[in-house]
Amino acid sequence: MRHTRTGYYIAGEGTVGDGLRGRHWTKEPLRAFRFSRMGPKGSSVDRAVLEKVAKAMTAQVRPAPEDARPDVPPVPAGYTYLSQFVGHDLTMDRTGGRLDEQVSLRDLVQGRSPALDLDSVYGRGPDDADDDRFYAPDRVRFKVGITAAITGAGTDVNLNGYDLPRVTHGETKAERQAPLIADPRNDQNLLLAQTHLAFLHFHNRVVDQLIHDGLRGPALFRAARETVVRHYQWVVLTDVLPRVVQPSILRDVFTHGRRFFEVGETDTPTLPIEFAVAAYRFGHSMIRRSYDWNRVFDGERGTLPLMFVFTGLSGNFDPAAADVNDQESGLFERLPTNWAVDWRRLYDFAGENGRPDLAAPAGVNLARPVSTVLVDPLDMLPEGAFGGAGTDPEKIELNQAFRDLARAATMDLADGQQMAELLGVRPLSPEQILAGRHGAVLDDLTSSERTAFAENTPLWFYLLREAELAGGRLDGVGGRIVAEVFHRVLEASRTSIVRDRSWRPTLGPSRDTFRMTDLLLFAFQGRADLLAPLGDSAPL
Numbered sequence: 001m002r003h004t005r006t007g008y009y010i011a012g013e014g015t016v017g018d019g020l021r022g023r024h025w026t027k028e029p030l031r032a033f034r035f036s037r038m039g040p041k042g043s044s045v046d047r048a049v050l051e052k053v054a055k056a057m058t059a060q061v062r063p064a065p066e067d068a069r070p071d072v073p074p075v076p077a078g079y080t081y082l083s084q085f086v087g088h089d090l091t092m093d094r095t096g097g098r099l100d101e102q103v104s105l106r107d108l109v110q111g112r113s114p115a116l117d118l119d120s121v122y123g124r125g126p127d128d129a130d131d132d133r134f135y136a137p138d139r140v141r142f143k144v145g146i147t148a149a150i151t152g153a154g155t156d157v158n159l160n161g162y163d164l165p166r167v168t169h170g171e172t173k174a175e176r177q178a179p180l181i182a183d184p185r186n187d188q189n190l191l192l193a194q195t196h197l198a199f200l201h202f203h204n205r206v207v208d209q210l211i212h213d214g215l216r217g218p219a220l221f222r223a224a225r226e227t228v229v230r231h232y233q234w235v236v237l238t239d240v241l242p243r244v245v246q247p248s249i250l251r252d253v254f255t256h257g258r259r260f261f262e263v264g265e266t267d268t269p270t271l272p273i274e275f276a277v278a279a280y281r282f283g284h285s286m287i288r289r290s291y292d293w294n295r296v297f298d299g300e301r302g303t304l305p306l307m308f309v310f311t312g313l314s315g316n317f318d319p320a321a322a323d324v325n326d327q328e329s330g331l332f333e334r335l336p337t338n339w340a341v342d343w344r345r346l347y348d349f350a351g352e353n354g355r356p357d358l359a360a361p362a363g364v365n366l367a368r369p370v371s372t373v374l375v376d377p378l379d380m381l382p383e384g385a386f387g388g389a390g391t392d393p394e395k396i397e398l399n400q401a402f403r404d405l406a407r408a409a410t411m412d413l414a415d416g417q418q419m420a421e422l423l424g425v426r427p428l429s430p431e432q433i434l435a436g437r438h439g440a441v442l443d444d445l446t447s448s449e450r451t452a453f454a455e456n457t458p459l460w461f462y463l464l465r466e467a468e469l470a471g472g473r474l475d476g477v478g479g480r481i482v483a484e485v486f487h488r489v490l491e492a493s494r495t496s497i498v499r500d501r502s503w504r505p506t507l508g509p510s511r512d513t514f515r516m517t518d519l520l521l522f523a524f525q526g527r528a529d530l531l532a533p534l535g536d537s538a539p540l
Helices: 047-057 078-090 105-111 190-212 219-244 247-256 279-286 304-309 349-353 400-410 416-423 430-435 447-455 459-469 476-492 516-523
Strands: 007-010 014-017 034-036 160-163
Touching: 047 400, 047 447, 078 190, 078 219, 078 279, 078 516, 160 190, 190 219, 190 304, 190 516, 219 247, 219 476, 219 516, 247 476, 279 400, 279 459, 279 476, 349 516, 400 459, 416 459, 416 476, 430 447, 430 459, 459 476
Parallel strands: 007 034
Antiparallel strands: 007 014
């Protein structure tokens, strides 16, 4: 399981492969995750054009416009990777296993349904013969990992709980350093891995509280999971989505219901490919070139390439290795202590929680506004980030923008104009598509290519241009797709705060407030030394 899929089962059509060098259709696999089409099929775009557009999107980071909209507040960088974590939860295959394994009808239905149930964390639970390995001996709490001591002031110790649990055995280094979690994709980059780890801690702290309140026995795990899932859903609905989708669209959908996607449906939900391979890939444009990561790797020293190196899935924990794709090189098989996370630099505890003692020394890292520009390190992904290690891909196939554009092309995805017509949204003009607002410059397209691109714009580029023109949040087509899909998956989840409208969070500062910062404060006991274990200065 890597960052990207190898095929999509589209209801009524079959399975289409998402290979960048072509496509193929097959019949439905036994446990295929179900996708659907929200709109019509679109026309294909020439690969040469997609290559030009992808290079333009990753050519340079243009400065933000001086007249940035004040009604679109900046987004702390942690939400970029929290959104990626949510995306993996949506498409977790809960029925994976041997093809000859007996699977109940309920498991098949749930396994082929998108939902926000944190199956990417819980897997099939501690009573499953395969997934019990993710859990501690008490079969209630999760295992967490330990960092590897490294020479340096305050880093020459092993820190328990600051790395993902890892397999630790096997014939190869890649096998030993593999993450011991339900969804290995969440070890694709360090920020995502630490986000997954935070949810392991959050669950374990909820268990501790329930035990303190007197709960014991088989009901303990079920109660903990339900508590965690409900609070997680509240974070997604009230904290994540309003930062990346126009609030007016969210209010309309969650007040009046869906108008375009599976309206009134009660059967097994699907996930529209317009969401999976276009709308929900907005986060790629929010990624920074570097991160002020912790006391040791401060300023711009936490570069994006290093965020891939220091994982077991994409890297080898060795920044000095000649080839990051060679996972057998390097001394470490788990995260070195000097890379322990400092959560204060990724989320705004001081401003949002009134905790000046948790202020980041140089301020919070901010995500880039959603736009048609991706930072240039994304033009050369490590092969392990998408399961391509050893396949010798073409250079352009390592470009994240090209991968997103090409994948949509293999799906015959509707273009932006088709979706605007379907959703009753005023379409962008050709001038808006081609010029944008401090976004990708398409000067390398020929006159005829520019005309064709402006009339039939790939959906992913179209919705990024929409957001760019709207100040950095999904609007119009992109906002409507994302809002309606999240309404559907929240409604369809086994535990659902949309169906149970009376539920309110119990672990936050009030009955109506529970943000990601509140989740982290609860998980790490509100302590600065746990949220930032390396502190602000080296020990004497």
